[in-house]
Amino acid sequence: MNRFAKTSHESRHQVSRTDRKLTASHAIVIGGSVAGLCAAAALAKNFGKVTVLERDALPGPVPRRGVPQSHHTHALLGRGQEIMEQLFPGAFEALLEDGASVSDFGKDFRWYHHGSWRVRGRLGIDSWMVSRPLLESHLRDSLTARGNVVLRHECPVDAPIHDEAGGRVKGVRLRDGSVLEADLVVDALGRGSKSPKWLAEWGYGEVEEHRVEIGMTYVSGLFDVADAGYPDDGLMLYPQAPDNHRGGIALRVEGGRMMVTLFGYHGDRAPMDHAGFVEWSKTLPELQLHRLLARSRLIGELRQHTMPYQQRRGYAGMRMPAGYVVMGDALCSFDPSFGQGMTTAAMQAELLVQLRPGQRTARMQRRIARVTDVPWLLTSTDASCWPENHDEVSTGATVLQRYLKRVFELASHDLEVYRTLSEVMHFMNPVSHLFRPRVLWGVLFGQRNSGRRQMRSGPSELAVAPELSGVRRTGY
Numbered sequence: 403m404n405r406f407a408k409t410s411h412e413s414r415h416q417v418s419r420t421d422r423k424l425t426a427s428h429a430i431v432i433g434g435s436v437a438g439l440c441a442a443a444a445l446a447k448n449f450g451k452v453t454v455l456e457r458d459a460l461p462g463p464v465p466r467r468g469v470p471q472s473h474h475t476h477a478l479l480g481r482g483q484e485i486m487e488q489l490f491p492g493a494f495e496a497l498l499e500d501g502a503s504v505s506d507f508g509k510d511f512r513w514y515h516h517g518s519w520r521v522r523g524r525l526g527i528d529s530w531m532v533s534r535p536l537l538e539s540h541l542r543d544s545l546t547a548r549g550n551v552v553l554r555h556e557c558p559v560d561a562p563i564h565d566e567a568g569g570r571v572k573g574v575r576l577r578d579g580s581v582l583e584a585d586l587v588v589d590a591l592g593r594g595s596k597s598p599k600w601l602a603e604w605g606y607g608e609v610e611e612h613r614v615e616i617g618m619t620y621v622s623g624l625f626d627v628a629d630a631g632y633p634d635d636g637l638m639l640y641p642q643a644p645d646n647h648r649g650g651i652a653l654r655v656e657g658g659r660m661m662v663t664l665f666g667y668h669g670d671r672a673p674m675d676h677a678g679f680v681e682w683s684k685t686l687p688e689l690q691l692h693r694l695l696a697r698s699r700l701i702g703e704l705r706q707h708t709m710p711y712q713q714r715r716g717y718a719g720m721r722m723p724a725g726y727v728v729m730g731d732a733l734c735s736f737d738p739s740f741g742q743g744m745t746t747a748a749m750q751a752e753l754l755v756q757l758r759p760g761q762r763t764a765r766m767q768r769r770i771a772r773v774t775d776v777p778w779l780l781t782s783t784d785a786s787c788w789p790e791n792h793d794e795v796s797t798g799a800t801v802l803q804r805y806l807k808r809v810f811e812l813a814s815h816d817l818e819v820y821r822t823l824s825e826v827m828h829f830m831n832p833v834s835h836l837f838r839p840r841v842l843w844g845v846l847f848g849q850r851n852s853g854r855r856q857m858r859s860g861p862s863e864l865a866v867a868p869e870l871s872g873v874r875r876t877g878y
Contacts, residue, residue, distance in 0.1 A: 426450055427759035429586040430574055432559050434458070436534075436744045437730025438590035439541045440751035442551055443489035445586070448758045452551045453582065455574065457558040460542075461535070472534040473705035474622040475651045475663040477741025480507075480527045480828035485748040490544035494530070497540050501656030502532035503635065507824055508817070511636035514688050516807055518814040525821045527828055531635060533655045561596070562587050562726065564604045570724035585759045588727045590747075593713065595732035604723065610716035614785045614793060616709065616737055620665035621672040621679065623704045627660045630697040637694070639686045640739070641667065643787035648672075649739060650683060650691040662695065665739055668790040676700050712736055712785065714778055718771035727754075727763050727770065734774040737785065742777040745829055749773045776833050808845040809836055819844060 429449040431438045434456030446452045478486070487494050498504070505511065508525030545551050558577040565572045573583040589597050598609040635654040641647055647670040652662045664672035664683060672682045683692040714734040730747045750770045757766050783802050786795045813820035819841055825831040835841075 427586075428453070428582075428584045429588065429759075430455060430582060430584040431588045431590055432562075432574065433590035433592060433730070433732075434542075434553060434555070435590065435592060435730070436538060436541070437592070437732075437747035437751070438588075439538065439545055440486065440489060440748050441588050441590055441729060441754055442553075443541075443545055443548075444751040444754040445588070445757070446545075446548050446551050447755055449586070450550060450759075453584075454545075454551070454553045455557045455559050455576075455582075456553065456555045458555060460553075460555040471707050471738065472538075474534075474620055474707060474738070475653050475661045476534045476537070476744065477653070478530045478532070478537070479741060479745040480529075480825075480830050482745030482748040482829070483528065483530050484830075485745075485752050486541070489748070489751065490541050492547075493540040493544040496543065497530070497532055497536065500536060500540070501658075502530060502536065503654060503656075504528050504530055505635040505654075507828070508820060510634055511638065512634050512690065513638045515638070515640040516810040517642050517687075518811065520810075520813050521815050521817050521820050523817040523820070525817075525824050527821075527824055527830070529636065531653050531655055533661065536656055561600055562589075564600075564723060566604070568724070571726040584725070586725050586727070586757070586763065588729060588754075589732050590730045592731040593735050595728065597717075597728050597732060598715065601720075601722075606721050606723065609720065612714045612716070613711040614713075614782045615668075615711045615791055616785050616788075617668035617711075617790065618665060618709045618737065618739075619669075619671035619706060620663050620709075620738065621674060621704050621706045622661060622663040623676075623679070624655075624701045625660050625662055625695070625698040626701055627654075627694065627698045628658070629699075630694050632660075632694050632697075637691055639688055639691055642687055644789050646685075646687055647788075648682075648686055650686050651739065652691055652694060659701065660694070660698070662691070662698075664691075668788060671706075674704050674706060676704065679704055709735075709738060712778075712781055714774060716771075718768040722764050722767055724763055727767055729754075729770050733771065734778060736777055736781045740777070740781050740784075742781070742829075746773060746777055749829065776829070779833075780827075805845060806836075808848075809841060812841070812844045812848055816844065816848075 427449045428451045429445040431442045431454045434454050438454055442452045442454045506524050507527040507529045508523050511529065513520040542553060546553055560575045560577050562571045563573045563575055571587045573581055574587060575581050589595055602608055637652040640649045647667045650664045652660050655661050664679065666672065673679055680695045683695050712735060717728050717733060729750045731743060736742050750773050753766065753769050783799050785791055786793060786799055787803060809823055813823050822835050822841055826833050826835055
């Protein structure tokens with residue numbers, strides 16, 4: 403009995419010490435965009451205090467300077483929504499109250515890719531349609547309702563503080579010279595992250611970077627579609643390499659309006675004036691988006707953003723200081739037309755829920771990096787289809803290109819294959835599901851298209867000057 407009582411007392415004492423350690427622990431997240439907000443929400447579960455440091459002023463539900471892409475269409479995939487709903491209690495109910503809508507991805511969206519339309523039918527995959535500023539605003543509201551999270555705006559960071567003797571990051575130094583100590587620092591600064599520079603200065607060597615050139619420019623605007631009579635909530639038209647470099651996306655956001663993005667690869671870009679924007683939409687693989695724009699009214703002005711390349715940084719394969727993690731676009735950024743960025747950030751943050759004060763961060767960095775494996779594979783494989791991309795294409799990538807093309811063909815008439823494809827694209831199932839017998843049999847033995855789909859033509863196609871068409875011609 404005495405031995406049992408002593409053991410119980412020691413156990414309670416140990417738990418008490420652990421609780422005090424958790425309560426006193428402090429995590430700092432640099433960057434207050436979606437990745438940073440998700441990281442903070444995840445870390446708040448195990449750290450006593452979480453501080454988010456954001457350079458920009460608190461904007462409310464409007465675009466801010468540090469996120470120029472917030473003027474453009476954004477997709478929150480199924481898996482991302484599931485995770486965020488757990489991390490941000492009440493945020494999605496508030497979004498619905500503010501006019502966001504939820505639609506079935508197969509029933510209410512039209513998707514044209516690889517020369518054909520996907521079959522129409524209910525898939526059971528919810529797609530949330532909301533502007534990026536409104537989404538961020540409600541994520542912030544949910545986050546600040548927690549008692550242990552502080553958001554500091556107009557608070558630029560000079561650099562993390564590295565303890566050379568201990569081989570760890572122990573806080574940050576702000577631009578005004580003040581210092582904040584922390585047990586963990588997370589870099590969620592996006593593509594402009596200075597982690598490669600900081601790590602080199604601390605003696606950890608150069609960060610390996612893999613870039614895939616895409617030369618992408620996208621131009622977007624918000625449109626009043628009340629008189630357009632368009633029945634669907636989303637429309638996606640993707641280029642068919644190598645013939646056409648142009649695509650377009652339209653998503654119904656809050657207020658019943660539609661955010662429309664026209665994008666081009668490898669130097670092709672839509673005009674910044676409204677008339678030219680609408681005219682350029684005639685040259686997309688299909689005319690549906692042009693017809694929508696022709697009957698809609700532009701609200702405000704068009705905005706442009708460029709992305710010359712996809713980028714992946716190899717933090718998982720190098721020595722890293724303890725107490726330091728890089729995530730989000732600071733780690734890996736993708737072709738934005740795939741809509742993977744916010745969902746990938748949420749999936750990385752989901753792993754941070756498991757991180758406790760004092761635990762090794764090197765293993766967590768490797769796990770976070772692995773989240774990017776599949777989206778990087780999908781986007782880089784697609785990018786290798788362009789003749790302007792001079793990266794060496796492996797035999798495996800070539801085989802995967804051909805296999806995925808067949809899956810897309812099957813998804814134009816087989817709803818079950820389309821459901822499987824969509825569940826993988828929304829990261830609700832692993833990519834291995836694309837190789838299950840039901841899909842594999844169709845790829846190997848299913849009916850094939852009689853030939854390559856020709857660019858649309860006939861009376862419905864309006865005359866377009868060759869220099870506006872986006873179609874590759876011999877001799878160009």
